[in-house]
Amino acid sequence: MVRRTRGRPRQYDEVAALQAAVQVFWLHGFSATSLDDLAVAMGMNRPSIYRAFGDKEVIYRRAMEAFVREMDATFERCVCGAAHPRDGLRRFYMEALATYTAGDRAKGCLVMCTAATAAADYSDIRDDLLQIMQRLDGKIAELLGAARDSGLLPERFDVQGRAALAQAVLHSLSLRARAGSSAETLEQLVRSGLEAMFS
Amino acid sequence: MVRRTRGRPRQYDEVAALQAAVQVFWLHGFSATSLDDLAVAMGMNRPSIYRAFGDKEVIYRRAMEAFVREMDATFERCVCGAAHPRDGLRRFYMEALATYTAGDRAKGCLVMCTAATAAADYSDIRDDLLQIMQRLDGKIAELLGAARDSGLLPERFDVQGRAALAQAVLHSLSLRARAGSSAETLEQLVRSGLEAMFS
C-alpha cells in the first residue's frame, strides 16, 4: 500500500530516520545534539531534514513521542495478564530497566533524563514532558483502581498517591541507571518500591 | 584576614562567581550554557574564567558541588531535631520543594535534572552524580538506621531499601517540578511517599 505520488521518491524511511534520531537524542540530550549529528545518524542531509521534519525541536518532540509510544506498549504488555498489579508493575519495571541499561552504557529514559534539562528553555518540550507524566500517572491509577474495585486491593487504598509513587520509582530508576548505578541497586529499588507500595 | 599577596588583586568573589554559575547551569543545563553566558553571569571575561576555574566542565562540577553542599546543609537542618524520621524527611522534602520551585519557573534540582543529561558524555560528571546519589542514600539510611536502633522503627524495617525509596521520591519531585507540576501534585507525592515508606 505505498501511496504513489508525484515527484522524486523519498530515499529515507520515516520510521527508521526517527528511530535514529531517538538514539542520538537519547545519548546526548537535546542541546548537545547538532543537526549534523542527526543528519549523519538519520542518513539524510540537513536540507532534507528541515524539509521532512522541521527544526531540531520538532524532531526532538517526535523522538519523545516515538519513545513514549514504545514504553506505553511495554506497559500495556506487562500489566495486562498480570494477576496482581504488583506483578504487572514488577514486570514493567524490569522491562524498563532492560531498556534503560541497554547498550554499552546505561542511558536511562530519554524523556526523564534529557527532556527535563531542555524543559526550562523550551516550553513545548516542558508541556510534552508534563503531559507524559500525567498520562502515566493516569494509566497506573487506572490499573490500581481496577484492582481495588475487583477486591485485589483494600477499599481505602490510595490509588492516586500510590500511582504517583509508582512513577516516582520509575523516575529514580531512570536517573540512577544513567548515573551508572549497579543492576543490583536498581533491582533492589524495584523490590523495596513494590514492597512499600503494596504493604 | 585578607591574605595579602603580590600582583593585581582579583576583582571577582569566588563564592559569588560560583553562585552565579550555579544559576546559569541550573536553568540551561551543561551543554546549553556557553562560556559567554557564564562570563556575563559571573561578571568576568572568558580569559579570567579560564585562569580562575578552568573549562566549562570544571566549573559545572564545582557548581554541582556548591549546590549539593547547600542541599546537604538543608538535610541536616531538617533532620536534626526531628522527633521521628518521618517528620525530618517531610521537612526536608518541603524545603527541597521550595528550592525546586523557586524563581519564575520551577527548575527542579540542578544535579538530578541537568547532570543526568551530561552524564552520558562526561564521565567525571557521571561519577560525581553517582557519588552524590550514593551519599544521599547513605545519609538517609543513617537516619533510618538510628531511628530503628532507638526503637522508633520496627526491628525488621528495611533501612537500605526505604532509604533508596526516600531518594526516589526526591528524584521525582525534582523532575516533576521542572516539568511544571502543580504544588498540590508535588505535595501529594510527599504525603503518599511518606505514608508508604513508614506504614
Add this chain to the structure above:
DNA sequence: TTTTTTGTGTACTATTTCGTATAAAAATAG
C-alpha cells in the same frame, strides 16, 4: 516529449563558540 512536482545534495553566509595570544593594569618586593 515536455511540464510539474517533490526530494536530494552541494555550497554559501552568518552566527556562535571556544580557546588563547597579547597588552595593559594594579598590586608588592627590592
Add this chain to the structure above:
DNA sequence: CTATTTTTATACGAAATAGTACACAAAAAA
C-alpha cells in the same frame, strides 16, 4: 623608581552550527 607578579581586558583565529539558496535528480502528469 624599577622589577616582578598576578589579574584584567581586548582581540584574534579556528571550528562548529544553523539556516537557506540554488542546482540537480527522479518520479508522475499532460
